[in-house]
Amino acid sequence: MPEIMSDTPTDFKHFIRIIGRGQRAGRTLTMQEAEQAMSMVINGQATAEQKGAFLMLLRVxxxxxxxxxxxxxxxxxCxxxxxxxxxxxxxxxxYAGKRRHLPWFLLAVMLLAKNGKRIFLHGTHEPDSKRLYLKEVLPQIGFKVAQHPEQVQVALDTFGFAYMDLKQINPQLDDIIQLREQFGLRSCANTLARMLNPSHAAHCLQGIFHRKIDEKHRETAALLNDANVLCFRGEGGEVEFNPLRDVTLHVSRNGQQSSEDVTATCETFITKPQELDAKQLISVWTGEFDDIYANHAVVGTLSLMLVLVDKLDWTEAYQQAxxxxxxxxxxxxxxxxxxxSEVVPFDTTGKHYAH
Structure with missing residues (x-):
C-alpha cells in the first residue's frame, strides 16, 4: 500500500484544497498525489463528506x-x-449496460473463446441507470454469474469465458460506483473499473461512451505501462462495436501509443427494438434468426479483439472474424x-442515462 501522508482523516482536505481552489489557484494532482489521495479514501482516512466533495470536484x-x-x-x-x-x-x-440493443458482444466473446482464448468479464449494476446489464442476461441464456474465483476457473475451463461481479472482486471500487444513488451522477470509479484488469490479463479491451475519453484511456494505459490496451467508443459505452458509426481504435502497448480510424460496416438503416429479449442471443447464434445489425456487431467486436490479441490490422482482423x-x-x-418464472423483456423506451 502506498505511503500515506498522515494518519488523521482531516488531512485529506489537503487534496480537496488542491483541486478545488478554482482555475487560477487550483491545479491537478500528480500521479503520486492521486495514488495517495485514493489510498486514503480506500483506507477510510477521508470522511464521507470529504469523499463526496473530492469525487464531485473531479467530476465537474x-x-x-x-x-x-x-x-x-x-x-x-485492492x-x-x-x-x-x-x-x-x-x-x-x-460497465455501461445496454439500452438500445442486446449485448451482442457476448457472442463475440463466445466465439473467441471457442477459438482457444480465455476471457474474463467483470461488471456491476449501476443504480438509476435503467440499463440492461450482463449479469442479468447471462442466467437467462444458461450461464452462471461466478460468485468466487473457483467458479470462474470452472467456467474458463468449460466455456473459455467467465463473468464475476465487481462487488466480489473489488468491493471498495464498487462502493464508489454505487454512490451514484446518492449523487445522481457517475464518478471516476466507472472509468477506473474499466481500467482495473483484475485478472492481470495480457490484453485489456475497454469501451467508453463520451468523446475524447478514449484518448485519455490510452494515455493512462501508457502511464501505467500496461501491456496491451485497446479503447474505443462502443455502442452505448459498452465493449461492443457499433457498426453504424465510424470509430477510432486507441491502442497502448507497453507505453507505446497508436490509433486507427475504422469506418462503419453497416449501411442499412436500423430501427432499435422496443424490447430486448435475451433469448434472441441464442436464436442468432443458432441461425434460427438472421439479424443484420447483430451480425455486424458480432463480427466488428470480434475484429477489435483480434486487433488487440493477435496484433492484426483491421482489414485482416475483419476478414478473419x-x-x-x-x-x-x-x-x-x-x-x-x-x-x-416469466422474464419480462427489457423496455428500450423511456429515459436512460449515458455513461
Whole structure:
C-alpha cells in the first residue's frame, strides 16, 4: 500500500484544497498525489463528506490521465488476489449496460473463446441507470454469474469465458460506483473499473461512451505501462462495436501509443427494438434468426479483439472474424434450465442515462 501522508482523516482536505481552489489557484494532482489521495479514501482516512466533495470536484473538472493512473494504482492493490492467479488472455470490463440493443458482444466473446482464448468479464449494476446489464442476461441464456474465483476457473475451463461481479472482486471500487444513488451522477470509479484488469490479463479491451475519453484511456494505459490496451467508443459505452458509426481504435502497448480510424460496416438503416429479449442471443447464434445489425456487431467486436490479441490490422482482423462467425458451431453450448418464472423483456423506451 502506498505511503500515506498522515494518519488523521482531516488531512485529506489537503487534496480537496488542491483541486478545488478554482482555475487560477487550483491545479491537478500528480500521479503520486492521486495514488495517495485514493489510498486514503480506500483506507477510510477521508470522511464521507470529504469523499463526496473530492469525487464531485473531479467530476465537474474531469480527471487527467495522470490522476486516473494514480487512482488506478491505488485500486489495483485492492482487487481479489486469487482472480489475478487465473490464466486469462483478455480482460473486459462491462460497465455501461445496454439500452438500445442486446449485448451482442457476448457472442463475440463466445466465439473467441471457442477459438482457444480465455476471457474474463467483470461488471456491476449501476443504480438509476435503467440499463440492461450482463449479469442479468447471462442466467437467462444458461450461464452462471461466478460468485468466487473457483467458479470462474470452472467456467474458463468449460466455456473459455467467465463473468464475476465487481462487488466480489473489488468491493471498495464498487462502493464508489454505487454512490451514484446518492449523487445522481457517475464518478471516476466507472472509468477506473474499466481500467482495473483484475485478472492481470495480457490484453485489456475497454469501451467508453463520451468523446475524447478514449484518448485519455490510452494515455493512462501508457502511464501505467500496461501491456496491451485497446479503447474505443462502443455502442452505448459498452465493449461492443457499433457498426453504424465510424470509430477510432486507441491502442497502448507497453507505453507505446497508436490509433486507427475504422469506418462503419453497416449501411442499412436500423430501427432499435422496443424490447430486448435475451433469448434472441441464442436464436442468432443458432441461425434460427438472421439479424443484420447483430451480425455486424458480432463480427466488428470480434475484429477489435483480434486487433488487440493477435496484433492484426483491421482489414485482416475483419476478414478473419467474418470467417469465424460464418464457420461457428451453431449448437448452443449449454442446456437452458427449466425456469417457470416469466422474464419480462427489457423496455428500450423511456429515459436512460449515458455513461
Amino acid at each position: 473538472r474531469e480527471e487527467t490521465a495522470e490522476e486516473l493512473a494514480g487512482f488506478s494504482q491505488a485500486f489495483r492493490t 482487487s481479489l488476489a486469487s482472480v489475478a492467479d487465473l490464466s486469462v488472455d483478455l480482460d473486459m470490463g462491462c 467474418e470467417q469465424m462467425w460464418q464457420g461457428r458451431d451453431k449448437k448452443w453450448p449449454v442446456v437452458l434450465p427449466e425456469d417457470k
